[in-house]
Amino acid sequence: MAEQMNGPVETGAAMDYSEHDKTYSMFLAGAKYGTIAVVSLLIAMAVYFFTGAGAITGLLTFLILSIGGSILAR
Template identity: 60%
Template sequence: MAEHHTGPAETGAPMDYREHEKTYNMFLAGAKYGTVLIGVLLIAMAAGFFGHAGLLGGFIIFAILSVVGIVLVR
């Protein structure tokens, strides 16, 4: 069951700050790279659907921009 602590919540259970920092950094990396990949996907879809790139051209644009975006975000 849950532990019952007396006093304010700030002094309750000990925090694992290293694990907290690791989780926070993983969240930031996921948000950063996810944003880049969604933006690249939208650009590639626009080139494939509305431009004259077609399916293969859209895929090539997606692959190239994904690599460039991930390298730039690091």
Template identity: 60%
Template sequence: MDNHHSGPVETGASMDYSEHEKTYNMFIAGAKWGTMVTAVLLIAMAAGFFGGVGFLGSLIVFIVLNIAGVFLLR
């Protein structure tokens, strides 16, 4: 038997490009905001552990840097 295909295996429905764009934009936004929050969390933890500012000081650093990140990443 000859099982070689010369064309696409499946020729299903056409792609929904608007839905693809929405998914891509949501992924990029999630990656951007998630990276920002993770970096801010690491900076706040370093300030709390090594900077000697304690829990409340690192919480303030976390909040202030998140607010700055929101304005910078818009």
């Protein structure tokens, strides 16, 4: 029969909670700004492909939306 254990089998190393918080904050920032960049890119592509605005206007749309979204997200 198996031995009966009382308490945790392994307690493991002490957790570095400040490092966990830094990693989580970096993940959230990457997700937030990555989403802003992808949405800006999709809108700029729609402006370029589906209107007669041209490539320069699509690029300007991307830049304006990316910068404006980053400022609003802070």
